[in-house]
Amino acid sequence: xxxxxxxxxxxxxxxxxxxxxxxxxxxxxxxxxxxxxxxxxxxxxxxxxxxxxxxxxxxxxxxxxxxxxxxxxxxxxxxxxxxxxxxxxxxxxxxxxxxxxxxxxxxxxxxxxxxxxxxxxxxxxxxxxxxxxxxxxxxxxxxxxxxxxxxxxxxxxxxxxxxxxxxxxxxxxxxxxxxxxxxxxxxxxxxxxxxxxxxxxxxxxxxxxxxxxxxxxxxxxxxxxxxxxxxxxxxxxxxxxxxxxxxxxxxxxxxxxxxx
Amino acid sequence: xxxxxxxxxxxxxxxxxxxxxxxxxxxxxxxxxxxxxxxxxxxxxxxxxxxxxxxxxxxxxxxxxxxxxxxxxxxxxxxxxxxxxxxxxxxxxxxxxxxxxxxxxxxxxxxxxxxxxxxxxxxxxxxxxxxxxxxxxxxxxxxxxxxxxxxxxxxxxxxxxxxxxxxxxxxxxxxxxxxxxxxxxxxxxxxxxxxxxxxxxxxxxxxxxxxxxxxxxxxxxxxxxxxxxxxxxxxxxxxxxxxxxxxxxxxxxxxxxxxx
DNA sequence: AAGTGGTCTAGACCACCTG
DNA sequence: AGGTGGTCTAGACCACTTA
Numbered sequence: 001x002x003x004x005x006x007x008x009x010x011x012x013x014x015x016x017x018x019x020x021x022x023x024x025x026x027x028x029x030x031x032x033x034x035x036x037x038x039x040x041x042x043x044x045x046x047x048x049x050x051x052x053x054x055x056x057x058x059x060x061x062x063x064x065x066x067x068x069x070x071x072x073x074x075x076x077x078x079x080x081x082x083x084x085x086x087x088x089x090x091x092x093x094x095x096x097x098x099x100x101x102x103x104x105x106x107x108x109x110x111x112x113x114x115x116x117x118x119x120x121x122x123x124x125x126x127x128x129x130x131x132x133x134x135x136x137x138x139x140x141x142x143x144x145x146x147x148x149x150x151x152x153x154x155x156x157x158x159x160x161x162x163x164x165x166x167x168x169x170x171x172x173x174x175x176x177x178x179x180x181x182x183x184x185x186x187x188x189x190x191x192x193x194x195x196x197x198x199x200x201x202x203x204x205x206x207x208x209x210x211x212x213x214x215x216x217x218x219x220x221x222x223x224x225x226x227x228x229x230x231x232x233x234x235x236x237x238x239x240x241x242x243x244x245x246x247x248x249x250x251x252x253x254x255x256x257x258x259x260x
Numbered sequence: 261x262x263x264x265x266x267x268x269x270x271x272x273x274x275x276x277x278x279x280x281x282x283x284x285x286x287x288x289x290x291x292x293x294x295x296x297x298x299x300x301x302x303x304x305x306x307x308x309x310x311x312x313x314x315x316x317x318x319x320x321x322x323x324x325x326x327x328x329x330x331x332x333x334x335x336x337x338x339x340x341x342x343x344x345x346x347x348x349x350x351x352x353x354x355x356x357x358x359x360x361x362x363x364x365x366x367x368x369x370x371x372x373x374x375x376x377x378x379x380x381x382x383x384x385x386x387x388x389x390x391x392x393x394x395x396x397x398x399x400x401x402x403x404x405x406x407x408x409x410x411x412x413x414x415x416x417x418x419x420x421x422x423x424x425x426x427x428x429x430x431x432x433x434x435x436x437x438x439x440x441x442x443x444x445x446x447x448x449x450x451x452x453x454x455x456x457x458x459x460x461x462x463x464x465x466x467x468x469x470x471x472x473x474x475x476x477x478x479x480x481x482x483x484x485x486x487x488x489x490x491x492x493x494x495x496x497x498x499x500x501x502x503x504x505x506x507x508x509x510x511x512x513x514x515x516x517x518x519x520x
Numbered sequence: 521a522a523g524t525g526g527t528c529t530a531g532a533c534c535a536c537c538t539g
Numbered sequence: 540a541g542g543t544g545g546t547c548t549a550g551a552c553c554a555c556t557t558a
Binding site: 288289290324325326327328331345346347348349 | 545546547548549554555556557
């Protein structure tokens with residue numbers, strides 16, 4: 001249980017983001033443990049939904065005290081990478097859970113009713129990344145990508161029109177059929193079928209007017225105001241793996257945000 | 261340092277929100293300590309920006325170990341009620357700080373330039389709460405309220421038109437002069453001059469079209485799409501103390517949101 | 521040098537879940 | 540009963556700030 005090294009050793013700081021503040025150069029033990037666990041998660045050692053070893057197991061494995069493991073796991077749970085369940089264990093977070101279903105969809109119905117929405121896939125094709133898409137996916141212009149468009153409907157009325165871009169490599173084999181057949185949330189499919197887990201996203205929200213094509217799909221008059229939600233999603237290591245451009249009809253819904 | 265009571269005692273659950281889930285009935289020691297500290301913050305025992313007693317002081321005062329105080333303070337820091345500074349102490353969070361300046365304004369310029377915006381007060385008057393405002397402020401329709409409107413300008417161009425409603429009681433003495441004279445963020449003034457500290461807010465975002473009056477003030481054509489941001493702000497005890505309706509011109513700015 | 525928060529340890533016991 | 544996470548304690552030492 002006692003570490004041979006009495007002091008925290010230098011952390012692996014080789015992946016420090018360019019443009020960020022000066023590298024910390026040193027990090028406490030619990031943060032090194034956190035990085036080690038993150039790396040195992042990234043490597044798929046434990047699959048989404050599975051339990052990871054108990055704190056005592058991990059403490060023995062890393063030759064640190066349980067308290068140190070605990071602090072590392074606490075932070076990973078705060079980051080939504082792990083889920084703790086008292087008496088049962090600690091589990092790899094998954095998008096396939098009911099509770100976490102709406103972590104990434106902030107749209108709420110005005111009347112506080114059912115949030116469930118039906119999906120309708122419009123098209124799904126493999127193509128080459130335009131310059132702007134390539135920039136957001138951090139790949140090269142012209143690289144293989146999957147482009148898909150879909151509608152989300154609440155009570156049979158279209159509310160969201162999404163255009164989604166995915167890198168071709170990780171999503172090799174993604175077809176309209178597989179998408180249409182899959183039950184459950186799309187991010188759940190991505191992690192289960194392609195091993196790509198979305199852990200964080202940034203959204204840029206604007207008000208725009210509907211063009212003719214979007215208006216027809218969303219069943220609103222051309223020129224109607226729509227919420228434009230551009231989302232860049234990241235997986236482990238802050239690597240962007242999705243670009244999503246959504247148009248939301250906010251007549252009977254609103255985008256809910258919490259400021260802390 | 262040893263508590264006479266070997267087990268966590270029942271927490272004060274008298275303020276459980278109606279409609280919430282079943283009351284927890286018991287809470288760990290560190291959460292009781294957290295509630296005690298919160299109550300002192302709420303009571304203004306320590307002013308925003310001031311240091312609170314050291315962890316060892318608090319531990320002695322509450323007759324618990326430092327670790328227990330530490331966990332309580334950790335949570336309060338995570339909630340942005342306190343700010344820890346290594347080697348210096350723990351301080352009451354304040355809106356008057358440069359770092360925290362933009363915690364509640366999520367608007368970013370497209371070009372990544374300066375976020376600083378100029379304020380222009382349009383009007384400030386005392387009136388009676390309309391029904392919808394009263395509901396959001398959890399007061400009675402017709403109660404005294406302060407209504408004010410203002411513009412935020414980026415590089416001399418109007419970008420945000422805010423209509424703000426405040427309860428008349430806590431904000432007695434708020435005048436256009438005092439608002440115009442005050443340097444620094446408005447929430448900083450609220451906490452310094454009126455003892456009202458905003459700690460949390462919920463926003464409902466929609467796309468709308470500009471009416472004639474708003475269009476003129478924001479220098480956009482009538483019918484232009486605008487972001488409607490309705491904010492309900494809360495102080496200690498989840499008590500709503502502000503209703504704010506903003507119209508954002510998102511031509512050169514966007515609302516930035518992070519999904520975790 | 522003294523005081524603060526930050527890290528780490530070791531051990532005890534509790535609350536919860538499962539067999 | 541045994542395993543898991545959750546709480547609490549006591550003490551050591553480190554890193555940072557100030558005087």
